[in-house]
Amino acid sequence: MECSREITNAVINCEKVSKNFLTQNTELEVIKDISIRVQKNEFVVILGPGQCGKTTLVNLIAGLDLPSKGEIRVNGKKVIGPDPDRGVVYQKTALFPWFTVMGNVEFGPRMRGISKKERKEKAQYYIDLVGLTDFEKTYPIKLSGGMRQRVGIARAYCNDPSVMLMDEPFGHLDAQTRYLMQEELERIWSKEKRTVVFVTNNIEEAIYLADRIVVLSNCPSIIGEEFTVDLPRPRSYVSSDFLALRRRITSVMEKAK
Amino acid sequence: MIMRTRTFQGSKTESLIYAILSICALIIIWAVLVNFTAMKKIMPNPFTVFNMFFISFVKSIGTHVLPVQILFSLKRVFVGYLLACVIGIPLGLLMGCSKLGNAIIRPIFELIRPIPGLAWIPLAILWFGIDEAPKYFIICISASVSIILNTYSGAREVDDTLLGAAKMLGARSFKLFLNVTLPASVPQIFAGLQVGLSSSWMAVIAAEMIRSSEGSGWVIITGMENGDTVQIIVGMISIGLVGLLLAQMLRAIERRLCSWNVQGR
């Protein structure tokens, strides 16, 4: 059930977006007619089974790819390419191995020509925010998976995007680290609120982090159901409300298979 | 899944002991064969060789002592190799980054590439005479092929995700190249540099054997002309040692510059 929202207030506005991929001789329709609106500072989680176009959708919003049909607007402007205004945190960290943590985090401001003093201060703030103080001069190769993702988050934040897109950023972490990172992200986001679109296939993760969950069906992806998560933050994985919602969503996803 | 490869469990001291034993065994067999069989007619005593090796540091072979002969060769390598880097790396980067550049340069490169560097020697001598210039030319050509090839593939194979991330963070064209494409290519460029260096060393030896009046290649070819096997072997040892040293030096430079690299070499 989709609640009607003010289209004009929405930061992200996807209007009937479809995406086809050409493989060999056939055209594969990966996303079909998806319309999503995201409000300012809203944390929206896109939940769906693997390989169903979640990453494609994020790439489209980020501007790393163009839709075959439909239109995507962020802050009123049409998305035609990657832009600092839309920060991305990747699943496989795309940290620059030849830059230190500081070099990575300050990369965005440096590209925009911001003065050294200013950008170092800014980068330091975000490095501290994600809990990596004292690691400024370390190279990514020496960091653990969880730490690398933190740098990715700091790097995306440091560029002052109005929108943050996260494509299964904790997918490659072990279970323990994953729980830790979910809590970390919750803490970071609560301190520095941004509009977030977060992609995952993990129901717990979705409920823990989201203001609103959009469930995608199987290929070609269309909107399945939407769930508003009204629980107070930070949430408990084992509260009765949490578990009830989890049961509901699980059954929805089972039916979709 | 982690791929466990068939590495041997064993200590480094064990390898070292075996290595020493092996080499000693070789020298002993060499000495025995020379002293007690007909081999003494064609092979010198190992101790004569070692003796001569150290003597030639002070006693001239031809007109220069051994280290100076080596320096002649090194000088030529230095010039030719540097030339190859200065020409090859930008060319490879151009081919890798620009589709237009690739379309223009690559066909010509692929035409010239099958011709081994050493095959250019007669033409080079005809064109540049018998002095230093043909040697620089040969060395440069021999090194260029692998430098260009590896630089090209390094520039082409930059991870798209990294490029996308950089663009997302606001990097464009030249800044993108300088901050992402170039550093990402460096490990592969070094691979090309390593092969190029060993090609250069080979080329200078060949060029000196064919037409030269000094240098390591000259040492061994003159040894052959005089029937002096000791000189030849001393020359070969020095050539091998210097080749090894060059490779190690380059590897050390690479470790310094690529300390961030996941696939250490």
Added chain:
Amino acid sequence: MKTSLKYKIIAIISIVAFLAIWYLITDGLKLFSASTFPSPVKVLQAFIKKFYVKIPDGGTLITHLIASLQVVLYGYILGVVIGVPLGILMGWYRKVDLIVKPLFDLIRPIPPVGWIPIMILWLGIGINAKAMVIFVSAVTPCIINSYTGIKQTNQVHVWVAQTFGASNKKTLFKVGLPSALPMIFIGLKVSLGASWMAVVAAEMLASTKGLGYMIQMNRMVGRADNIIVGMIAIGLVGALLTFILERLEKRFVRGRH
């Protein structure tokens, strides 16, 4: 696809321009004398003539070609027959590795061309000396690549074989060898290239026939057109040999790349 056609046309234009410039600076503007830098036309004429003219180097293109191929095949086959098994044994059996590797590492830094003088002194000017030099240049890449190929054997596969009761030797044949095959083929290719290069150098110093001898001889009589003919022949044959090997590789190493 329009763009790929556009680039193919540019490539062809590039080659044509290359030939045109070559022609211009030689026959057109006569910047060089014909004996130092002949035009492509003269080279083509010399190429055709060389198929049946014996002067000034004592053989036609074909006789030289066959002579070079003979030497290469002789040395190459010897190198492969000794090098590949040796590399495999070194990679599989620790004892062999410990004993042979130091000796190999000692000999290896000496470039193959460096062996020419001593081989000539020992074996005289003839096919044997040259073949030995080819042998040295072929055996090194064969050993190295076979060694690396065996070393890369997946330990898990080895364990599986062992649980099935396979002996060490059987495991080598059933697991190690097949998985090392791609690298062994790379070794075969590299060896062939190295052999072809080495024969050119060897023939320039110690031969009375062969392509290397041909280009050296023609320099002495100032016939640059024949030199270039020889160089082109060397390049073509080298490329052909690599091509043949790659065809064989595709046939034997299917389903891997």
